Each structure stands twice: as structure tokens, then as C-alpha cells.
Amino acid sequence: MARLAAGVVLVTAYDPDDGPNGEDVGMTATAFMSVSLDPPLVMVSVRDGSRMDELLERQPLWAASLLTDGQRQTAGRFAMKGRLSDRLLFQEVPHTRGEHSGAALVDDALAVLECRTEQRVRAGDHTLVIARVLGAALPHAPDAEPLTYYRGRYRSLS
Numbered sequence: 390m391a392r393l394a395a396g397v398v399l400v401t402a403y404d405p406d407d408g409p410n411g412e413d414v415g416m417t418a419t420a421f422m423s424v425s426l427d428p429p430l431v432m433v434s435v436r437d438g439s440r441m442d443e444l445l446e447r448q449p450l451w452a453a454s455l456l457t458d459g460q461r462q463t464a465g466r467f468a469m470k471g472r473l474s475d476r477l478l479f480q481e482v483p484h485t486r487g488e489h490s491g492a493a494l495v496d497d498a499l500a501v502l503e504c505r506t507e508q509r510v511r512a513g514d515h516t517l518v519i520a521r522v523l524g525a526a527l528p529h530a531p532d533a534e535p536l537t538y539y540r541g542r543y544r545s546l547s
């Protein structure tokens with residue numbers, strides 16, 4: 390599967406139960422895809438036991454920011470296992486809060502999607518989280534290049 394070139398997204402969700410003001414949580418993902426056009430559904434596959442898995446079990450609202458090739462540092466940081474706090478990471482990533490989901494939306498992403506989970510399917514050591522798209526926006530200039538991941542490395546198209 391390392392030979393399947395993939396786009397990279399940052400999946401985000403707001404955890405209202407973490408700390409006095411809640412916490413934004415993020416997870417770098419390539420197992421993200423469109424599922425249906427009518428109704429608009431997307432899906433992300435989340436590893437059991439990860440911070441995002443634990444959060445999406447109780448938080449149906451989340452978002453996906455489609456990253457540009459200028460955002461590979463963000464992708465790298467939100468893929469680190471055992472990191473202390475996503476709060477600190479989000480201080481370094483310009484973002485706004487989505488009106489539909491309350492989740493962090495990365496500024497200057499290629500596109501941002503806000504979603505509500507409709508179905509959760511256990512599959513091996515992952516859960517497929519299928520969600521309805523509540524809103525979509527194209528914050529970046531149309532000529533931005535996507536961040537891709539291929540054979541274990543982040544890459545640019547050009």
C-alpha cells in the first residue's frame with residue numbers, strides 16, 4: 390500500500406471534556422476518501438486506541454483539512470505518536486473554528502470539510518468513520534499544490 394499515492398489531510402475535532410476550555414485534537418491521515426455524492430458522505434479510517442479514535446467515539450462532529458505541499462510540517466507534527474499536547478501544536482498552526490463542527494480548520498488548506506458521523510464500522514484494528522459533509526470551503530488560491538504521501542515520504546506533485 391506504500392505504492393498507492395495518497396493525499397494528506399489533517400482530521401480535527403474539538404474535545405469539550407479535556408481541560409477547563411476543552412482541547413483541539415488533530416491527526417494526520419491518508420485513509421480519507423469520498424464515499425457518496427447524494428447525500429455527501431466521506432470516510433476516514435482511524436486506528437483503534439489512538440487519541441482521535443477515543444475522541445470520535447463520543448464526538449460526532451469533526452473536520453478534514455486537505456493539506457498543501459507547504460504544510461508538510463503540520464502533517465509531520467500531527468502524526469507523532471506519544472506527543473504531549475495538541476494544544477501546543479495548534480498554537481503554531483493558523484486555524485479558525487468551523488461553524489458547523491467546532492473543529493479547527495487549517496488556514497490556507499486546499500479545502501476544508503466539516504462533517505457529522507453517521508456510521509461507525511469496526512474493521513480489524515481500525516474503525517471506518519463515515520460522515521455527512523455539513524459544509525465545505527476552498528480557502529486557498531486554486532493553484533496551490535496538494536501534499537501527497539508515497540513510498541513512506543511526503544512529496545509534491547511538481
Ligand SMILES: Cc1cc2nc3c(=O)[nH]c(=O)nc-3n(C[C@H](O)[C@H](O)[C@H](O)COP(=O)(O)O)c2cc1C
Binds near residue numbers: 434467
Ligand atoms: C502519512 C501518514 C498517514 C497516516 N494516516 C493515518 C490514517 O489514515 N488513519 C490513522 O488512524 N492514522 C494515520 N496515521 C497515523 C496517525 O497520524 C498517528 O498515529 C497519530 O497522529 C498519533 O497519535 P496517537 O498516539 O493517538 O496514535 C498516519 C500517519 C502518517 C505519517
